[in-house]
Structures are given as structure tokens and as C-alpha cells.
Amino acid sequence: MTEATAKKRDVSFRTYFWKRRWLYLMCLPGLAFLIIFKYIPMYGVIMAFQDFSFKKGIFGSPFNHFAHFQQLFTSAKFFQVFSNSLLLSVTRLIFSFPIPIILALLINEIHLKAYKKTTQTLMYLPHFLSWIVLGGITTNFLSMTDGLINDMIAALGGQKINFLGSTDWFRFVIIITNIWKEAGWGTIIYLAGLSAISPDLYEAATVDGANRWQRIAHVTLPGISNTVVIMLVLAVGGLMNNGFEQVYLFQNDLNIAVSDVFETYTYKIGIVSGRYSYSTAVGLFKNVIATALIFSSNRIAKKLGGATLY
């Protein structure tokens, strides 16, 4: 490369950067948040390989190599937690993932603007309620003594169901409440994708004689397929995450056999029992699995010719 070419490139990069300086400035807080709260704390992961001492701190505590991982993989409790986490998140993925897509398609078919906006707003609202509030509402609804749902079942001649104290119903309660809270919010990204589909395609389909369902199948769904694939890749990558608050609120002695997941397990052994090194090892294991999942799902998406995360 000649000096003139290099100089020309340098000038063009500076010009490029200067022209977009306000955009880069706008990115700074987000970038700072990412670096400070997500990347810098990563050094704490070495606790998983240490016998952590409060006094000596992270950099002074002795290494015990893989002792915690040995303890982890020989622990009966760990395998129960692992299977609970996997089962709950796979079930949640299967049932919860399509709901925002379906809702987005339905909202997209509403032509009355005011009605559409009102519906969207009402659907977003549960997202802003904390799990404490939603958990309390759900507990009251599903209570065996004076819950609305069980009162209705009894009034119709049925037997009351112990939704909150049963291993059979725990996953159902988690998935339903999760859909209630997050499905509306999840429609946002799909609605954004839907708004990017050219109206000409719909006109052309209509001219060709396509009915509403055929337009959805042949225009709408292909139009958001890239978005769906990317969201699916992200969802598969988050397969090991079940969320702490929701599960913890609904967990009790009667459903502990299926409700103890990684998040509640690491809370109990880490924060409550003070076994920080061991709980870091559990968390590290979980995150390694999650990373492997996100890489594999992205690779599969690439091979299938769809959009990918990277």
C-alpha cells in the first residue's frame, strides 16, 4: 500500500467517524455499562477454581484446581437441578416461543388504529409488573382455599386442584405466568419486522387471489423469518436460564423436586450458605453449556441458510 493510499484511508475513517460522532457518543453509556457490569466482573470466575477466603479475597485465595467441579459432578443434588433446569427451559421454549409471534400476527391484522394501539399497550403492561406482584396475584388466583380458579372448578362440580403444591402442575404454572408477563412485550420485535414488509407484496398477493391465511403463510411469515431465527438462536442460547424470581416465588417443599433450578440452587448454596466458590463453579458450568448452545444453534441456522446472529 502506498503512503498516499494509507493516508487516504486514514482520512476517510476520520471523516466517517467525525460525521457519525453523535451516534458513537450515544453508544458510550451502553458500552460503558457492558464493560463495567458484564466484562470487568468476569475476573470473578476464577473463584470457581479456588477455596475462596473472605480475608484473602479473590487474588489471594489458594487454588484448588477442579475440586469444586469434582464435587459438583458427584453430587446427587446437582443432577436433579440440571435436569429440572433443562426440562423447564425446553418446555418453556416449546410453548412460550411461538406465542409472541402469533400475537404479533394477530395484532398486525387489526386495521382500526386506536384499537390496535390499545391492544398493544394492554399487552405490554404485565411486563412492567414485578414477579412479586404477579406471584401474589397468581397465588391468590390458584389458592385451594379461596382462589378464583379452584372456586370455579368446585362450582362446576370438579375436584379442586393443588396448582401451587404439586410437582405435576409446577411447570404449567411457570409457563402460563411467563406467557402472561412476557408474551406481549415479546411482540415488539416481531411487529417491527412486520412493519418492514413492503405493502406491495401484500397487494401482489391479493391480486393473485391469496386469502388472509395464504398472505400470512406466503408473505408475512417469510418476511419475519430472519427475525424468528435470530430470536430462536438467542432463546436456545438462553436455554439454561430460567430466571430466579419467578421460580423462587413459586417454589415450596411440595414441588422442590421439580422446582429447584440452577438459579435457586446457586442462591441457596452461594448467598444463603456462603459457599461462594462452589456456587461460582455451578454458575460457570451453566454458562459454558449456554455458550456451547448459542454457538451450535447459530451454526445450525447458518447451515440451513437462514439469518444468523453473527
Add this chain to the structure above:
Amino acid sequence: MKKFLATVLCLAFVLSLTTAVASADDTVTLTMLQRLPASYVVEDNPVIEAWGELLGVKIEIEAPPISSYGDRRNIILASGDLPDIIYVGDTGSSYAQWAADGLFLDLTDYLNEESMPNAFRVLTDLELNSVKVAALDDHIFSLPRVQTKPMDTILYRKDWLDKLGLDVPTTPAEFTAVMEAFTTQDPDGNGVDDTYGFAVNLPMGAAHRVITSAFDMRPSEVPDADGNYQVMEAQEGYMDYLDWLRDMYMASSIDPEFYLITNYEDRDEFHAGKIGAIYANTVVEHYITELSETAWVDKNFELVAGAPLHKEGEDVANVYYNPQIWGNYAINADTEHLEEAIVFLDAGYTDAVNELLMFGVEGVTYTTFDHDGHFSIKTDEQLANWQKYCATYATINYQCEDKGLLIANGNTEEEVALFNEANDAIAALTNRVTFLSGGSLPGVAEENTKITDAGISDKFGELRTKYICGQIDRDEMVSFLQNEYAPAYANLEAIYAANDMNR
């Protein structure tokens, strides 16, 4: 010009952030991590200010939410940024580990007539045993908050008992009958079948002393007459206790969703008039202080304090108590104000400090204070202030220097008389049996970890609740206790035996 002005203003701003402001006040500030109830107000608290003035220091208190105090304490201990004084609230294996890690000041050499005369005078050897760390040559790394507390009680709705013509129960059989009556005979008279006897509070009172006193059960650290140690849940009386709870559950005398209780929700149910008895950590003083909350729902209520249940054929309940230790306070090993911290902690064993923390400031939280009777007279406004600025949780030592009660509960002389009468009546029916807990013995932490990692604790909790709810049969419960639970605790029992605990 604009650029010059902007530059000058920016520099001024940066300078103002970095310039240290010299303080004219040289008073030492002691920081404290304290476990306080939600009703306690730390900001602008005149009692805390008076406390600081008494000791010549400023006191800054961090009070995390009481329900998650342990979590916050653990995080602060792990962070390395400890306050000067810490309410540890643990004398078990975690405490021993923190002491071994060098987080807490070794107080062994300070606990003498010169350095800590008040604590040295007030605390007995038995009480100090609870804070000695056996693995560190029995050195002392915190001081216990010893409590002379009113008698533990089971609190009942007296108006319900009177309406149904029942007496306060004293045995398990009588208790069962009363709970059944509370459930089936509409004690609140509203014509709706919406009341229960009580709720089993597993987190706070799974095997509470006021109930288990009626069964052949003793703490795991206490040997039988032949000197043999056995984990409590494998003792003969434990299944009798579970059977008793199960029978009441099947008769619908217990709140059917008791397993959803995570803290003291049974008290909320009691105040709301849903259950007629509460037992978890209820002392005679609650006979008086609980008045206000129950009155919000039912102005015609009345309460009565009942003694711990005793066995059939006996007159008194034998109730196992640890030396009455309610938590412990430690000093940060790296504190920059060692002398002040020592004086602060030592002063906590004087009547002057504890009465201040318990009764407050004259004119603000009381009108008059009867030092001998240990009660204060308050106006309504002072009562409201007292509830904000004072708390039993705030005390360093919850007893007088002469080991007597720090506070006789009540806001009027009549209420104090009522409290004393109830306390004396319960005391006459209770035999307190003191025992030492083995939580800080070497090896206990490791054994507990093995038991937790094997999933035994969680499985026990699950099966116990299922058994009470009638979801599994007796054979399955007994088989688990004998074949999995007891063997898992065998090493722990061996440690107690090797240390001759409570012989």
C-alpha cells in the same frame, strides 16, 4: 469565547468534585451493620443520636431488609468492606469460618476488667461458650446478645375460646380439640366456613419448642439417659409429632396451604382472623404488642397467652433452650477505630445503653420511665415514635445488668400488670432445660455441606410436608428417616459424642 467559557466551567466542575472538604468535626464515626425490623427508622433517629452522644461517637447504621439480612451480611463479608461493628447473628459453622478467615477481631485478650469491664462483668462462661471457636483454641471473636426474654407462649384468640366454651389447651389432645373447634364451629360468628385452627410455620417453627415439649423429643446435641446421641428426626417422639400434625391436617384443622409460608405469614393470618392460634417465636410480650394489628380487623378480639404444651399426665412442659443467645456482635478485624469500637461494644452491656435503645428519649418516646418496673408511660404520639425509633432488635444485650427483664411490656400500668401476670403464669408451667448447640464444633460445617449436597435436606423437607399433607404413607416416611436421613447425620452425631455435648 464560548469555548473558553465552556472549558473554564468544566474545569471548575472537575475541581469541585476532586477537592476534599475539610471537616471541622473530628468526632469518630463508627459504622454498624445491624439487623432491624422494617418499622425501625434509622434516618434522623433521636435514639441513635443520643446513643452516639453518650459514647462520644457518631453512629452510622446500615440496616438491610430483615428478611434478607443473612444474604446481605454474607455479601458484605465477602466484599471485604466491613463496617466497624457487625451484627453477625450466627454462632455456628459459618461464624467459625469467618473467624478463621480473620474477618473478626479476636476479643479474647480484650475481655477483661481493664478493656471491657461491663461485658466481662455481665457475661457468664456458659454464655461465652456460644461464641468461642473450638477450632481456634476456644478464642472469642464476637460477644453474644444474651436475652432474658418473657416466656415462650402459644397465643390464642380468647374471644373464640370464650364463645365456644373452651379453655386454653395444655396438652396435644386438648390442642387438637380446640383447633378442630376453631375450624368447624364458626368462632368468628360470620356464618362462613373460613377459619382454621392454626398454620404450621415450617421456616420459623418446624419443630418449635412450645409444641415439641409435649413429645419425646430432644435436640440432636442432647444425649438420652444412656448417653447415646440421635438426630432429633430419628427419635421416637418425632413421628408421634408428625402424626399429630397429619391428623389435624386431615381433619382440616390446619391451614391447608401452610407450605406456602416463607416467613411469618401465619401472623398475618392470625391478625386477619383466619386462624385462632400462633406459636412460632411468640413470647408473652406479643400478648400486648399484637393488639394493634388484630384490632384493624376485629375490634372485639381478645388474646390470651398459653403455656407450651406438656405431655399427658404431667403438669409442666420441659422446654429445651439454648443459653438465651439472640445473635452476636463482632468488631471488624481491620477497623480503623479499634479503641472506640471496643468501648462501643462494651457499653452495650450497660443498662444506660440498652434502656436508651429499648425505651428511647424522654419527651420523644415516653413521658415517664419506671426504672424498677421496666416500663414507660407514653402518649399516643410518643407510642408512634417509640415504634419508629426503638426496637428489641436494636439492643446490644437484651437484658439488664442483673440478668432481669429489660422491658416489662405495656404502655400503661394496667397493661404492664397484665403482662407480668401472664408471664408469671406461663413460667409456673414451664421448665427451661438449657443445652448447648454444637454448630461451631470442628467438622460440623463439612458434615452439613455433605448432607446438603447429597440432597438429604431438601428431600427431608419435601417428604415431611408430603407426610403432613397425607400424600405419602407412614412407612415411606419412617423408611426415609431410618435408612437415609439418620445415616446421613451419623458422623455429625459422632462429633457431638466425641465432644461430650450436654452430658
